[in-house]
Amino acid sequence: SHIVLMLADDMACNPRNPKPATVFSHKNMELNVYGDDVEVDYRSYEVTVENFLRVLTGRIPPSTPRSKRLLSDDRSNILIYMTGHGGNGFLKFQDSEEITNVELADAFEQMWQKRRYNELLFIIDTCQGASMYERFYSPNIMALASSQVGEDSLSHQPDLGIGVHLMDRYTFYVLEFLEEIHPASQTNMNDLFQVCPKSLCVSTPGHRTDLFQRDPQNVLITDFFGSVRKVEITTETISLNRDLAGFESKLPRDEAATEPLKYAEQLPVAQIIHQKPKQKDWHPPGGFILGLWALIIMVFFKTYGIKHMKHIF
Amino acid sequence: QVRLAVPVAVVFAPGSVPGDLPRPLPFRDVEEMEISVNVRTSVTSQYEMVYRGTTAQEEAALDAATAREADAALHPLQDSSLGSLTVYVVPETSSLLPQGISVYVGKHRSALVRAGGGLAALRMRLRQLTQVMSFTASSIASVLSDRVPDGQLGPDTRRHLKSSLGYEITFSLLNPDPKSHAVHWDIEDAVNRYVQPVLDKLSLVANFSVDSQILYYAVLGVTPRFDKESSSFLLSAHSLPHVINPVEARLGSSAASLYPVLNFLLYVPERSHSPLYIQDKDGAPVNTNAFHSPRWGGIMVYNVEAPASPQASLPLHVDVDMVRVMEVFLAQLRLLFGLSREELPPEFLLESPGNEGLADWELDRLLWAHTMENIATVSTTLTSLAQLLDKIGNIVIKDDVASEVYQAVASAQNAVAELAVGHLHLAFQASKKAVTSSERAFFDPSLLHLLYFPDDQKFAIYIPLFLPMAVPILLSLAKIVRETRQRKKEPTKMD
Numbered sequence: 001s002h003i004v005l006m007l008a009d010d011m012a013c014n015p016r017n018p019k020p021a022t023v024f025s026h027k028n029m030e031l032n033v034y035g036d037d038v039e040v041d042y043r044s045y046e047v048t049v050e051n052f053l054r055v056l057t058g059r060i061p062p063s064t065p066r067s068k069r070l071l072s073d074d075r076s077n078i079l080i081y082m083t084g085h086g087g088n089g090f091l092k093f094q095d096s097e098e099i100t101n102v103e104l105a106d107a108f109e110q111m112w113q114k115r116r117y118n119e120l121l122f123i124i125d126t127c128q129g130a131s132m133y134e135r136f137y138s139p140n141i142m143a144l145a146s147s148q149v150g151e152d153s154l155s156h157q158p159d160l161g162i163g164v165h166l167m168d169r170y171t172f173y174v175l176e177f178l179e180e181i182h183p184a185s186q187t188n189m190n191d192l193f194q195v196c197p198k199s200l201c202v203s204t205p206g207h208r209t210d211l212f213q214r215d216p217q218n219v220l221i222t223d224f225f226g227s228v229r230k231v232e233i234t235t236e237t238i239s240l241n242r243d244l245a246g247f248e249s250k251l252p253r254d255e256a257a258t259e260p261l262k263y264a265e266q267l268p269v270a271q272i273i274h275q276k277p278k279q280k281d282w283h284p285p286g287g288f289i290l291g292l293w294a295l296i297i298m299v300f301f302k303t304y305g306i307k308h309m310k311h312i313f
Numbered sequence: 314q315v316r317l318a319v320p321v322a323v324v325f326a327p328g329s330v331p332g333d334l335p336r337p338l339p340f341r342d343v344e345e346m347e348i349s350v351n352v353r354t355s356v357t358s359q360y361e362m363v364y365r366g367t368t369a370q371e372e373a374a375l376d377a378a379t380a381r382e383a384d385a386a387l388h389p390l391q392d393s394s395l396g397s398l399t400v401y402v403v404p405e406t407s408s409l410l411p412q413g414i415s416v417y418v419g420k421h422r423s424a425l426v427r428a429g430g431g432l433a434a435l436r437m438r439l440r441q442l443t444q445v446m447s448f449t450a451s452s453i454a455s456v457l458s459d460r461v462p463d464g465q466l467g468p469d470t471r472r473h474l475k476s477s478l479g480y481e482i483t484f485s486l487l488n489p490d491p492k493s494h495a496v497h498w499d500i501e502d503a504v505n506r507y508v509q510p511v512l513d514k515l516s517l518v519a520n521f522s523v524d525s526q527i528l529y530y531a532v533l534g535v536t537p538r539f540d541k542e543s544s545s546f547l548l549s550a551h552s553l554p555h556v557i558n559p560v561e562a563r564l565g566s567s568a569a570s571l572y573p574v575l576n577f578l579l580y581v582p583e584r585s586h587s588p589l590y591i592q593d594k595d596g597a598p599v600n601t602n603a604f605h606s607p608r609w610g611g612i613m614v615y616n617v618e619a620p621a622s623p624q625a626s627l628p629l630h631v632d633v634d635m636v637r638v639m640e641v642f643l644a645q646l647r648l649l650f651g652l653s654r655e656e657l658p659p660e661f662l663l664e665s666p667g668n669e670g671l672a673d674w675e676l677d678r679l680l681w682a683h684t685m686e687n688i689a690t691v692s693t694t695l696t697s698l699a700q701l702l703d704k705i706g707n708i709v710i711k712d713d714v715a716s717e718v719y720q721a722v723a724s725a726q727n728a729v730a731e732l733a734v735g736h737l738h739l740a741f742q743a744s745k746k747a748v749t750s751s752e753r754a755f756f757d758p759s760l761l762h763l764l765y766f767p768d769d770q771k772f773a774i775y776i777p778l779f780l781p782m783a784v785p786i787l788l789s790l791a792k793i794v795r796e797t798r799q800r801k802k803e804p805t806k807m808d
Contacts, residue, residue: 002561037562053761061758066566071573073475075608106704113697114755183534183555227558230472233550233593234603234611236654237644240507241668242636299789 002227004055004070006042008094018161025167025175027159033175041068049099056107058116074115079123079224083171086126088149089134105135112138119212121224125170127152130206142189142212142219146170146196147203154202169201183226189216315688317681318359318735319447320397323439326367326375328404329428331435339365348450350457356685358453360443361735367401375401380409381664384419393422395517396677396737398446400439405429415660416442420672441658446674448681452651456686472607473651476683476690478749479520479572482508483610484642485564486633487531490583494617495628498579500525503635511643511670515650517741518679522572526565533580534559537589543598546582546589548614553591553604556612575649576610577642581617581631588616603641611645613638643670650679680741684728687744691725694751701760714757721750 012021012034023034042051054060055070072078084091090098111117122143124132129145136143146153146168155165156172167175173196181187193207193216209216222228285293325338342362349355367375374386383401391399403409405428410417416438417425424446426438456476474480484504488496504523512521533556537546548556566574582589590598591614605611615638617631647653652675654663666672695718702708724747731740 050761054758057761058756059758059761060756066571069571071571073608075472110697110701113700114694183558184552226555227561228554229557229606229609231553231557231604231606232648233553233591233599234601234605234613234641234645234648235599236648237601237640238647238670239665239667240636240640240643295786299786299793302793303789 003039004041004068005039006047006052006055007040008047009040009043016162023166024159025172027157027161027166031175031179039067045094047094049093049097049103052093052099053103053107057110058114070116072116075118076116077119077121077224078117079121081123081125082132083125083168086124086128086132088128088131091124091126091132101132101135104132105137108136108141109138112140119214119219119223123174125153125168129153130208133208136208136211139211140213141208142216143208144192145206146201148206151203170196170203170205173200178221178225181221181225183222183228185220185222187221189219189221192221314355314357315685315729316357316359316733317448317453317685318361318733319443320392320394320735321360321362321439321443322392322397322399323362323364323402324367324371324399325364325402325428326372326404326407329402329407330366331428331430331432333432334364335432339363346450348453350454354457356453356457358448359733362439371401375403375409377409380411380417380419380425380662383409383425384417384421384423384664387423388419388421391421391423393673394736394738395680395741396447396735397422398443398674399423400442401425402428402435411662413660414662416658417662418442418446418664418672418674420664420666420669422446422673422677441661445657445661447677452678452682453685456682457689473682474573474575474608474649476686476748477519477573478745479522479570481566481570481572481574482512482521482523482646483564483566483574483576484523484525485576485578486525486527487560487578487580488527488529489532489581490585491529491628493584493627493629494581494631496527496581496617496631496633498527498633498638499635503639507636507639507643507668510668511646514669514671514676515679517676517738518683520572522570528563531560531563537582537586543590546586547592547598548589549592550594554606557606557609573608574610575646577645578610578612579633579638580612580614581633582614584627587619589614590616601641601644603645605645605648607649610649611642613641647671647675651682652678677737680737684732684737684741684744687741687748688725688728688732691721691744691747691751694755695721698751698755698760708760711757711759714754714760717750717754717757721747721754724750 011017012023019029021034022032025031025033042055055068058070060069070078082091084093086092089101092098108120111120117140119140120142122133122136122141124144125146126132128147128149128151130148133141133143133145134149147170154169156167156169158165174192177192177195189209193205196205198204212219330338340363342364344360344362346358346360347355348358368390370390371387374390375383377383377386387399387401393399399422401423403425407427409425410427415427415429419425424442426435426442428435455473484500486496486498486500488494504525508523512523515521533548535548535552535556537548539545540547560578561576564576564578591602591604593599601613602616603611603613615633617629620629647670652671657663664672666675698718702710724743728740728743728747731737731743
């Protein structure tokens, strides 16, 4: 489908989850957000900054399947939602990496250059989320964040049975708001900006619309959510000649019967297993390291005198 | 700047030569028109007109009874290379064209025009004809749409399929009620008979692959309304946009290819919702009972007649009339590509292309638009690649990326040169090669820009590493400097 989902995916089947394969938004267990139609495209170790930027810019190795690609064109509206731990100008990926706001802005500019989007809605729910959209400079981007720079985004409620907080406040209230939107709804973006005021969210949600060409008043929520298409009634038909006397049936191109390949032949396992490791070329050390070592050695021998060298060698 | 040359031959039948020709036949003339896209970009269209009289064979062909027969007889006598046009001017009193029709456009690359009104009227007709048969200013501007300042193009201009090397067509039969209807469709036969000829005609434009599937228990996401007057169910026009998304999740697509997919769905409504009609904005039922979505595909609703006797055994056997279905699907395919026959100047008559699906000049229209789009895409892609390399200095360009870039530039220049001479076929092939190379260069996985390190991070990492090491080095350096200075002073002291 048209959703690319990148998830560390260690929660639903975590041994501590008393109801495995479910993730609920509230401890009343009403809404299972990890339901039947959730397809995780990138999970656990595949969720890296590099893969995320590859998906956005399209610089993907040719062997990647269709579901892991962003196949958008200049008429596509894209929604990007990011959540996790973050700080002033960055978002954490997997405890070992970060993506900065400058990289994100550059990736969006690459997308704009190649016309990979018509309009882009960027929602981020992290601490100091507003810092992530400060650096955007490409047109047609609208951004929402759960907190301003210097503020923390707080989570909603813990489930004492599991021992963790289930959802963030901003996400929880946005989800509640969106559950009431149906495909024919005329609600516009200004209503989305009002979701989760400071009284509920404790942090101040922010938004940025200066790069967006249309007035947010006129932008429907369903422009980004719900995949509502433009349709046209078909009024023309062509007339086909029903009885084609003497039509030749097109023979399939590959007439020669090829033997079906057995599994082992399709995958050159023997070659892969016995492959020698690629020899990395040895490069002489670069200028900075050489200079540093030269400095150290020179100082050492100047200080202690050159006559000590013969004791060493 | 790009120049689009269209070779046009205007052939005057005896008795149709206007009196006010500037020179005696045969002569050549060139008409140029500037299509301005934005302040810096403009495309010049150049119509190279050759005016001449008919040969004996052409005269014999024009003696036919109807325009269609004349067109068929004239076809082997023409120069029918891609992009060229031949116009035959027949006398005003000729009976070839029906009453009230001044221009007849055949299914190949020729047209018959009724003379009358002198040279000025003829020129106007020729201009209208070339606009219909090759390209218009707006069709060229719309494929260069990312360069046009916003607001000048209408909102509907970017809805035709983008130029691509291939397309995948999927025919799906949706049967939500298998207990009542056992639907059979001979899709393979229909594809071979009706779809394949159209795709063969379009094979110059792109590669097509066709597959089909049957989905059971797939429902439309919208509940139709029951209308008492017609005792049928109606789907209103404003609920149609919500139909596609719930169904789309169930449609598969080939995991391997990256070509755009065109989905054509045939929906057989449930017994409890039959018959189902689609209403247009005015409330009238649509006679094709079908709708399409730009760049996605089309959906047709196929109603099954209620059985004669209410005790008929379920499930009813239904054999789908594939001709009716394919007439709609192929029309939708044409509309998705942007070939519409709706807006015509008055007094024009277009010949139906029959089972081939599209006329030769419609293929030319597609090729003009796609060639321009390809050339524009190549230049935008390579420019943005160059800008990326300017901004990030330490990206390494591999040799094969470099060779793709060179090839893209060479092919694009070749395409522009061929367009200027009027060789549409060669220009299109060159533009396809240019686009393939430029996309391969731009989307090469090795060009991912390196991660950005903000300055404070660089200090934060390197200072704890180098500061403790640097302290004794700097102190020793200071000691050395002091010693050398002292030694310089000492010789004067010792002496």
